[in-house]
Amino acid sequence: MRRPAVLLIALLAALVLAGACSSGSKGSSKSESTTSEAPTSSIPPAAQPAQGALPWAAPANPMELAAQASLTPETAESLQFHVHAHLDVFLNGTAQLVPGGIGIDITNPGVHTFGSGDQAQYGGITTPCDKPCISPLHTHGPDGILHTESKTPTPNKLGQFFTEWGVKLDATCVGGYCKPDTSVLIYVNGKKFTGDPTTIELADKTEIAVVIGSLPSSIPSKAPF
Known part of the structure; x- marks a missing residue:
């Protein structure tokens, strides 16, 4: 007479256990956190491309590239929208280095240079240049x-x-590094971005990370200012 009761208890226990397992699996399928991400062995290092490899220097024709980017250079900085x-x-x-002087004609006498080499900074336009010398989008320093x-x-x-920088950027490539041969990931404020990065x-205070090849120890989630 006890066997049916024993079987019923065993069946109920199995159902409870199955429910707990199902609940646990649902709880683990969360959207991935990208504010801090350890290197993943499944993402191999990027190989050296034939063209467009890092480092990417500031180009020698900044005003021409600014026009290609649909930006209108000025003779001095305009701070109405900053x-x-x-x-x-x-x-x-x-x-990697994001150089200073992108979007600035550093050869113009009206543009001042502070420091030297990779650490140089450009700007300090106290007197307007004799011709357009600075794009409304630029980098002063590295x-x-x-x-x-x-x-x-x-x-x-x-x-x-990136147009001003003279570096290719689209949904597949950044510089000479292109999917699917190379992993190219874009993060905005620590979250993975899967759309067209050009958009x-x-x-203000947006943090963008372009991650090529294997991952860094963490992904920045906030601008450092």
Whole structure:
């Protein structure tokens, strides 16, 4: 007479256990956190491309490239609309230089140079240049800060900055590093971005990370200012 009761108890216990397992599996399928991400062995290091390899220097024709980016250079900085985004570029886990002088004609006598080499900073235009010498989107120094200094409150886009830099950027490639041969990931404020990276708005205090190849120890989630 006890066997049916024993079987019923065993069946109920099995159902409870199955429910607990099901609940646990649902709880583990959360959206991935990207504010801090350890290197993943499944993402191999990026190989050296035949063209467009890092480092990417500031180009020698900044005013021409600014025009290609649909930006209108000025003879001095205009601060009516003044915001800053921040860009990090990583190659196989190592931070890369975002140079100063992008979007600035550093050969113009009206543009002052502070420091030298990779650490040089450019600007300090106290007297307007004799011709357009600075784009409303530019970098002063090698700190990754993307300055928008404009007469009109028009947000710029990441694609415009890469055009000024002379570096290819689209949904597949950054520079000479292209999917699927190389992992190219974009993060905005610590969250993975899967759309067209050229459309990312350079709003104030936006943190953008371009991650090529294997991952760094962590992904920046906030601009460092």
